[in-house]
Amino acid sequence: MQRMARGVDSVLRGIAQVMLQNNSYAGALFLAGIFYNSATFGWAALLGTAASTVTAHMLGAEPVDLRAGLFGFNGALVAIALAYFLQPGALTCCYMVLAAACTTAIMAALLNLLRTWKIPALTAPFVITTLLFVLACARFGRLHSTAMLPTAGLPQAASLEGVVSAATIAQGLFNGLAQVFFQGNVVTGVFFAVGLLVSSWRACVAALLGSFTGLAVAWGMGAAEPAIRSGAFGFNAVLTALALGSGIFLALDAASLAYSALAVATAVVVFAALSAALQPLGMPALTAPFVLVVWLFLLASPLFRRLRSAPAGS
Amino acid sequence: MQRMARGVDSVLRGIAQVMLQNNSYAGALFLAGIFYNSATFGWAALLGTAASTVTAHMLGAEPVDLRAGLFGFNGALVAIALAYFLQPGALTCCYMVLAAACTTAIMAALLNLLRTWKIPALTAPFVITTLLFVLACARFGRLHSTAMLPTAGLPQAASLEGVVSAATIAQGLFNGLAQVFFQGNVVTGVFFAVGLLVSSWRACVAALLGSFTGLAVAWGMGAAEPAIRSGAFGFNAVLTALALGSGIFLALDAASLAYSALAVATAVVVFAALSAALQPLGMPALTAPFVLVVWLFLLASPLFRRLRSAPAGS
Amino acid sequence: MQRMARGVDSVLRGIAQVMLQNNSYAGALFLAGIFYNSATFGWAALLGTAASTVTAHMLGAEPVDLRAGLFGFNGALVAIALAYFLQPGALTCCYMVLAAACTTAIMAALLNLLRTWKIPALTAPFVITTLLFVLACARFGRLHSTAMLPTAGLPQAASLEGVVSAATIAQGLFNGLAQVFFQGNVVTGVFFAVGLLVSSWRACVAALLGSFTGLAVAWGMGAAEPAIRSGAFGFNAVLTALALGSGIFLALDAASLAYSALAVATAVVVFAALSAALQPLGMPALTAPFVLVVWLFLLASPLFRRLRSAPAGS
Numbered sequence: 001m002q003r004m005a006r007g008v009d010s011v012l013r014g015i016a017q018v019m020l021q022n023n024s025y026a027g028a029l030f031l032a033g034i035f036y037n038s039a040t041f042g043w044a045a046l047l048g049t050a051a052s053t054v055t056a057h058m059l060g061a062e063p064v065d066l067r068a069g070l071f072g073f074n075g076a077l078v079a080i081a082l083a084y085f086l087q088p089g090a091l092t093c094c095y096m097v098l099a100a101a102c103t104t105a106i107m108a109a110l111l112n113l114l115r116t117w118k119i120p121a122l123t124a125p126f127v128i129t130t131l132l133f134v135l136a137c138a139r140f141g142r143l144h145s146t147a148m149l150p151t152a153g154l155p156q157a158a159s160l161e162g163v164v165s166a167a168t169i170a171q172g173l174f175n176g177l178a179q180v181f182f183q184g185n186v187v188t189g190v191f192f193a194v195g196l197l198v199s200s201w202r203a204c205v206a207a208l209l210g211s212f213t214g215l216a217v218a219w220g221m222g223a224a225e226p227a228i229r230s231g232a233f234g235f236n237a238v239l240t241a242l243a244l245g246s247g248i249f250l251a252l253d254a255a256s257l258a259y260s261a262l263a264v265a266t267a268v269v270v271f272a273a274l275s276a277a278l279q280p281l282g283m284p285a286l287t288a289p290f291v292l293v294v295w296l297f298l299l300a301s302p303l304f305r306r307l308r309s310a311p312a313g314s
Numbered sequence: 315m316q317r318m319a320r321g322v323d324s325v326l327r328g329i330a331q332v333m334l335q336n337n338s339y340a341g342a343l344f345l346a347g348i349f350y351n352s353a354t355f356g357w358a359a360l361l362g363t364a365a366s367t368v369t370a371h372m373l374g375a376e377p378v379d380l381r382a383g384l385f386g387f388n389g390a391l392v393a394i395a396l397a398y399f400l401q402p403g404a405l406t407c408c409y410m411v412l413a414a415a416c417t418t419a420i421m422a423a424l425l426n427l428l429r430t431w432k433i434p435a436l437t438a439p440f441v442i443t444t445l446l447f448v449l450a451c452a453r454f455g456r457l458h459s460t461a462m463l464p465t466a467g468l469p470q471a472a473s474l475e476g477v478v479s480a481a482t483i484a485q486g487l488f489n490g491l492a493q494v495f496f497q498g499n500v501v502t503g504v505f506f507a508v509g510l511l512v513s514s515w516r517a518c519v520a521a522l523l524g525s526f527t528g529l530a531v532a533w534g535m536g537a538a539e540p541a542i543r544s545g546a547f548g549f550n551a552v553l554t555a556l557a558l559g560s561g562i563f564l565a566l567d568a569a570s571l572a573y574s575a576l577a578v579a580t581a582v583v584v585f586a587a588l589s590a591a592l593q594p595l596g597m598p599a600l601t602a603p604f605v606l607v608v609w610l611f612l613l614a615s616p617l618f619r620r621l622r623s624a625p626a627g628s
Numbered sequence: 629m630q631r632m633a634r635g636v637d638s639v640l641r642g643i644a645q646v647m648l649q650n651n652s653y654a655g656a657l658f659l660a661g662i663f664y665n666s667a668t669f670g671w672a673a674l675l676g677t678a679a680s681t682v683t684a685h686m687l688g689a690e691p692v693d694l695r696a697g698l699f700g701f702n703g704a705l706v707a708i709a710l711a712y713f714l715q716p717g718a719l720t721c722c723y724m725v726l727a728a729a730c731t732t733a734i735m736a737a738l739l740n741l742l743r744t745w746k747i748p749a750l751t752a753p754f755v756i757t758t759l760l761f762v763l764a765c766a767r768f769g770r771l772h773s774t775a776m777l778p779t780a781g782l783p784q785a786a787s788l789e790g791v792v793s794a795a796t797i798a799q800g801l802f803n804g805l806a807q808v809f810f811q812g813n814v815v816t817g818v819f820f821a822v823g824l825l826v827s828s829w830r831a832c833v834a835a836l837l838g839s840f841t842g843l844a845v846a847w848g849m850g851a852a853e854p855a856i857r858s859g860a861f862g863f864n865a866v867l868t869a870l871a872l873g874s875g876i877f878l879a880l881d882a883a884s885l886a887y888s889a890l891a892v893a894t895a896v897v898v899f900a901a902l903s904a905a906l907q908p909l910g911m912p913a914l915t916a917p918f919v920l921v922v923w924l925f926l927l928a929s930p931l932f933r934r935l936r937s938a939p940a941g942s
Contacts (some may be wrong), residue, residue: 004757021337025914034411037378037583045928056618058620059569059573059618059619059620060569060618060619060621061617061618061619062617070426091534091535095535098576098580098583101576102576102580104614105576105577105580105610105611105614106610106614107614108611108613108614108615108617108618109609109611109613109614110613111617112431112613112614112617113431113613116430116431116744117740117741117744118885131587132583132584132587133583133587135469135586135587135588135590135591136583136584136586136587136590137471137472137586137594138469138470138471138472138586138590139472139537139538139541139589139590140472140532140535140536140537140586141472141474141475141534141535141536141537141538141717142474142534142535142536144471145471152468152469152470153468154780154781154908154909154910155909155910156766156780157765157766157772157773157795158765158766158767158768158769159769160769160770161769178912180371191646212430218768219720220719220770221723221768221769221770221771222768222769222770223767223769224767224769227767255687255688255882259687261724262729262733263733265726266726266730266733269726269760269764270760270763270764272763272764272765272766272767272768273759273760273761273763274760274763275767276736276763276764276766276767277907280468280908280909281469281590281591281594281767282468282469283469284365284503295737296733296734296737297733297737299736299737299738299740299741300733300736300737300740301681301736302734302740303689303690303736303739304684304688304689304736304738305687305688305689306686306687306688307687307688370932372934373883373887373932373933373934373935374883374932374933374934374935375931375932375933376931404915405849408631409849412890412893412894412897414844414891415890416894418928419890419891419894419924419928420924420926420928421928422927422928422929422931422932423923423924423925423928424927426745426927426928426930427745427927430744430745443689445901446897446898446901446902447897447901449783449900449901449902449904449905450897450898450900450901450904451785451786451853452783452784452785452786452900452904452907453786453851453903453904454786454846454849454850454851454900455786455787455788455789455849455850455851455852456788456848456849456850457849457850458785466782466784467782517770536639574792578933594782594908595782595783595904595905595908596782596783617803
């Protein structure tokens with residue numbers, strides 16, 4: 001009984017870690033938000049978290065990391081991504097479990113690789129595994145992609161499209177949070193904001209400010225209105241703001257806030273760049289912009305005397 | 315005389331190292347298998363191994379590494395690859411020697427880079443050099459590619475193609491070994507299996523099991539029958555099984571065998587993914603899937619208490 | 629007043645560092661060469677150097693690095709690149725400043741990352757930032773690229789094009805130097821050669837020999853005459869020769885000169901390869917070939933006993 005409670009706690013923390021929170025209540029609210037939008041994605045998230053956590057347990061991973069959900073969040077995301085991009089079926093389910101097990105190996109590999117510089121793995125295992133497993137379907141006749149995948153083509157020049165209104169901004173703001181889990185639903189975004197608030201009010205403020213900044217930068221540069229409204233330019237900005245601007249890795253002060261703002265603007269540009277770079281392959285950028293920008297900005301921080309690391313355990 | 319014998323020994327070990335064996339008899343059998351299929355590829359392998367080994371000798375590389383063939387195997391592979399993908403001629407020969415010399419620099423660079431984490435360079439110098447030197451021909455009017463190179467195009471959805479029979483499996487099993495050296499010939503595959511047996515029976519069993527697993531996973535996911543028969547899904551699986559499942563880097567036990575099986579299945583998916591990802595460039599995946607998967611799984615292993623390193627010198 | 633003189637000195641050294649020189653007179657001559665060809669690019673270079681240096685100053689970077697121009701040269705290059713590839717306007721200017729600020733973060737990140745192996749960041753921050761910021765314009769309706777950007781398409785086989793004459797070689801030789809700053813102008817190339825001579829005669833000789841070797845290798849392999857004349861195959865060869873063959877990182881002797889010649893030939897192949905690899909995205913290779921080849925050859929050098937590091941402070 002106690003063992004099962006601990007397992008549930010691990011899974012919920014795993015879901016919360018997607019937004020860098022080690023808090024099972026936040027995880028429960030994130031999960032509720034996903035189920036509100038779609039039961040399929042909710043079950044996929046649970047299956048993925050369980051599969052990657054069990055793999056880590058069987059291989060003998062550190063119990064402290066297991067309990068904190070460190071081996072769960074990439075499994076959750078990869079399973080939702082495969083449920084989103086691949087047609088359902090028994091083989092797709094097996095494929096999800098294999099992919100979730102893979103994220104565990106990649107997570108451990110990155111933890112070992114990156115500890116040389118003391119930077120976190122973030123959602124890199126999810127990004128790598130999803131790109132590989134979705135791309136591979138081009139060679140596998142029994143796995144079919146859905147219409148959610150971008151169409152493969154050469155990148156073309158953009159033109160101004162649509163008019164940004166107050167509704168675009170209001171919806172984009174919460175969709176930016178919801179898209180962290182591939183959910184295009186304003187109410188789901190509200191659930192996520194409440195989940196963050198339960199875990200840390202700074203996280204909630206940083207996420208909303210990040211979503212707004214991302215949206216504003218994209219608007220200023222002339223991004224298409226439907227993309228802004230859908231939160232496409234928001235979710236990497238949200239995660240970047242959470243990582244750098246809510247006191248998790250850098251101590252909160254004026255310098256780190258300015259640094260976070262620069263990082264969030266960069267994440268918007270990097271999202272646009274990677275989504276264009278992956279267009280010939282018909283692949284989405286996922287959270288790769290967040291991972292790259294936060295890695296670079298954390299790697300850079302020890303060389304700047306104005307920036308201080310966050311006190312451990314905060 | 316003794317010096318020449320040492321040189322021959324070095325070259326044969328270099329060829330054996332392609333399958334991670336430090337054994338000159340295995341190298342001789344691999345070379346016999348290549349000559350059985352095509353004298354051109356046999357001579358290319360010898361030229362490449364010699365060119366990269368001599369470059370390393372002239373720059374003053376560690377004699378122990380030179381004798382073990384560590385600076386030879388990438389030269390062998392790159393020369394066979396250029397003989398396979400480029401039309402013959404005097405300029406192509408010079409290009410092969412330049413490419414083989416390059417693998418020596420990249421090998422030394424990776425040895426230095428990767429010793430931070432104590433992981434091996436594997437065939438990464440071959441993969442990097444071959445991709446660069448074949449891609450470059452698109453800008454060079456005097457170097458022409460053969461029809462063996464994949465056609466450049468956008469990746470498309472696969473459909474089920476052909477029926478897998480007992481003959482598919484029997485041929486695919488040995489072609490999987492033969493394709494490690496770009497040889498599509500069942501008898502060459504048998505030569506390679508015997509060469510492995512001479513060096514270590516565990517290596518022979520791991521390679522055959524790896525080839526079979528690769529083939530079975532590809533079949534289950536609906537890969538095209540001609541590709542399965544040709545060994546295309548096998549050679550990365552063979553190398554992954556050799557590296558992780560024959561006691562070279564990880565001690566052999568139930569946990570490492572299960573871990574190897576997960577790695578082999580992953581290598582099949584990564585092969586499908588990389589071959590789709592390189593399609594817009596008209597480039598083959600080569601052994602990049604093996605290199606990436608083994609790097610990730612070896613990097614991850616110290617974090618899993620169930621996995622133990624192989625005793626040194628085994 | 630003194631503070632302003634120091635600022636000007638920093639900016640000029642920043643421009644000189646593009647060619648690996650820590651010398652403000654060389655920087656002044658480089659700047660004169662750029663202004664001789666185009667005032668727009670001259671002002672862009674000044675804006676970029678200032679923006680990246682000021683960002684580094686505000687974040688609290690090491691004053692010694694600031695004064696040596698280490699945080700300036702990537703800003704200079706990225707601003708010239710954006711002036712070259714994007715249509716002018718107020719938004720493009722803001723975009724340049726954001727990009728230059730980004731190079732500062734990436735520079736600090738690479739300094740931290742690469743000190744594990746004691747290799748320099750070179751122009752990697754410029755390459756990464758330019759590719760990302762130009763690619764991103766495909767999603768931004770208010771930023772438009774110029775006709776200088778390569779057309780996106782699948783790579784195709786080259787055919788021999790044009791006849792190489794003495795004029796091709798004479799112009800290619802100096803255009804190779806000028807193209808380091810995106811300038812296709814022989815007189816600008818002469819300015820740069822004089823700038824190098826002022827800083828170090830070895831640098832001047834290495835740059836000219838590098839340009840000639842790059843041109844000769846490209847010619848031998850059948851590259852198109854207009855590309856050879858324009859210096860396209862020269863600028864990466866020039867920078868590679870400066871880094872490895874003028875006594876900056878490796879002590880000058882027969883072994884390091886042979887090693888540099890191998891590196892320069894490799895840089896030409898890598899330039900051809902990367903320019904083909906980036907064709908589906910319609911992106912230029914920039915100085916990525918120089919960065920990759922010098923990183924690999926410097927990483928490899930400690931394993932070769934014949935090569936010695938340059939004495940510090942030389």
